[in-house]
Amino acid sequence: MSFTVGNLSLIPFLLAVGIPLLIHLFVRSKPPQYAFPSVEFLHRIVRRTMRVRKPRDWMLLALRTLLFLSVVLLFLKLIFFPKAQLADLGKAREVVILVDRSASMSYVEAGQTRFASACAEAAEVLDSLSGDERANVIWVDSQPDAVFPNLGANRAFLKDELIRAQAGSEACRPVEALRLADEMLDSKGEIWIVSDFQASDWTSVDAEISSEHTLFTIPIGAEEAGNLAITDIETGPAYPIAGEEVELRCTIANHSNQQKSTTVYLNAGIARQSKEVLIEAEASAAVTFVTTFDRAGEVPVRFSIDEDAFPGDNERTALLTIQDSMIIAVSEGNPDSAAVWKNVVAALPWATLRVIDLSPEAPSPPEDVQTIIMTGWDGNLSTNVKVFHDRGGTLLWSLDSQSQSADSQWEVSAVEKPFAFEVADPSAPPFKLFESGDYGDIAAAAIIARIAKPTVAADARVWLQFSDQTPALWNVPRTADRGILIGWNMPVTREYSNWQGRVEFLPLVGEILLASRPMLDGRLWEFTPGDLVSFQSRSLPVDSQLKLSRLNGDSVGSVSAEILSGSDTLFRADIQLEPGTYTWQDEQKSSIGYSVVNFPKSESNLAPASSEQLAALGSGDVVAIRGGNEAKMLKDGIPLWHWLLAAAMMVFLLVGLLEWSAERVQESLPKEGSV
């Protein structure tokens, strides 16, 4: 907040403000002396009226000083800058306007999108520039870009760009945009940010802006913009087998301060289902549908809700791969054990056996492998297996003599005296089948060898344990950054156990494998707006003529291909795509795969960042502005002459009123008494 004056030459007249004070001081301090016979009467009267006159005198002095001040400032042409004064006088302004083009700016308010409002505000900022002052516009989305490579004086072009621009569906990356702006500006530049300032995007932004620059924030949109959004999709299992029941679950978030209801629609292949859901304020709810898919293949699973003011996040798609069978790979670290496990997998009607090499130099496990049974493994994951596990793949670790280490010794008991073991967790999912007893007793096997002190993760759940509490079978649950690990501390070879001859063995292994299938979230096929949609293939040559189309068959542009390391070929769309489901087609127009572009989750919650959070955007001054029209006001200031004139008249009136009232009070004072 600052002031300046239009008539600088009249500034000395500001001293006139002191006139009433000087008059007051000098007249009061050295009035002419008058010898009077007795001041007793005067004293009594003055004392009697002092309580009224004293405050009135001071008020009069203040009012008269105000009157002088108002009149002097009136002639000085006082100009008020309520927030900050732009640039130094006589210096051309340099302005970079950051216009938020992220998905949240598509929110419709008062008949237009926030983005349209933002462009209008940005145009107002441009209008505040004059002469050869330079400016630029930076679009803030997932990959911020500027209209001009550098600041330019062609503001008309920038305004045209603002008119032509459309809101995107990308996420917002303010840090990159601010850094870009900072690089464009010399000293004492202005960075104007026009955005809805979503808290999810603009909180804790550390852009390291030069402290010489001034940041101006123009918020767009109402404080409270209620929005329902589909934020997540989970499928269980991630790779279901044809004919198997599949749980399709979506999460609906209610980003508003009131309870809301909506209908959730599922469209997955031929399955069409819907459910009503009631979601509490500022909460989320999961809606689960159960269905089956008859045929193997990729099925886009699309969830949607009733349309609201912000339709972008009202639908979300996941790609579900229905498999003919579950792909289970067995490593042959211990050939004897591997042979047993291969027999078991081969005996499972819904499983397809693969044999893989887990040595460090071996290639990555195939993408369709869901579970790897590791034999003869010493506990150290190779990079490829770790990637598989981190991606969510399940590992079944069959411990044997090769798994021993300094702390975990291989222990063999006498044949006549096998290690007794028991069910430690009866509620474990694989044991549900055995509750009736029809499938035998899972703790009846005779085992004479084990790893005495196996390495078990702290968060593991022990399902079977030996009588001395040594874990026999345990499960390390899935986390956000790794899949399930099953520990099997029971030898399967005939030499050390009778498992392979037990009726419980096959169903137990089958239940364990089914219960431990990965919940992969399909990151390989999911993209967000701004990404270049790609498709990776091992079988297609680089010169394959792939096309990328919408599900309705409309082509969405050209596709480039490149060879990745190894034999993989990466096909990539040449343009960024809007949210939706896209299909990759070969030259025969057969669909060979899907890619899904989903609405960025961070854009769904429209709650704005607080003013304190915005104030911390830059290291320099951050000025909150209500609208772009204030830019002109910040530049030219607000002329205060009419206010000053009104103030002078008001003060004049008050002076008269005060004197008049003082007279009335004087008259109403009690008179000197008489005898």
Place this chain on the structure above:
Amino acid sequence: MEKGRHHRYLKPEDVARLASFEFAPKLIADGYLAGKHRTRTRGSSTEFQEYREYAEGDDPSLVDWRVYARTDRHYVRTFVHETNVECHIFLDSSASMGFAAGREQSKLDYASFFSAALAYLVVKTGNRVSLQMFDEAIRHHFPVGSTHQHLNNLLNALEKNEPGNATSISAALKRGFPLLKRKGTLVIISDFFDEPAQIFSALAGYLHRGFKIHLIHVLTPEEIELPLRGITTFVDMETQRKLVAQPASIRKAYAEAMQGHIQVLRQFSIRRGIDYSLARTDRHYFELFDKLIK
């Protein structure tokens, strides 16, 4: 009066005008400006009447020892008992009486003119007059006398008189009380800037002794109306106390207060049988005599 010499406060033209008051019977009847009013009764006057033979019970001090030496008989001298009253002038000579409000004559001058004229009238009519000049105490006391020399002395004293210190009328009256041997007329000329209650308390003794009292309240128009303009530092002429005030804003209240003070003095006077006269210095002091005659 000395021949050929003009007194400041009693000019020949004033003397000529005062001649018209000489035969004011009402004044004499009232005992004011007491003209000669002798009785044939013997008294303790200074004027010899006759000799008579001493009789038992006569005061031995009245025996004329010269006659006894010549005649060897005891005779006593008798004197005319005079009923003429004494006029005692109490002239306020405090600092406040020096207020002139820009005129040539101060209130003290005005009061001195009146005192001189009064003294002249008293002496001219054969009565006796005394003069007490006071401020917070009796500064000068001139005992009663009726001779021209006495009058000259009084006039000279008036001329030499200057405004003194602070006023305390009540204190001056109390101190002057034992100085007055005989009852008579008491004329107090002052601006009466004192508490009325104290003034009249001090006058109680005089009233009890049978004094006829006249208060001449000398004020300038400025003291009554406060016609000043602009903010002013008022300096008390007696206490040197200063007060800054805006006359315009307090004029009305001041005038009311001053009228209230005058009213209080007037009402106290009426209740105690005292004559009160307001003497505005913008009026000629002769008007006071007109009032008194009426």
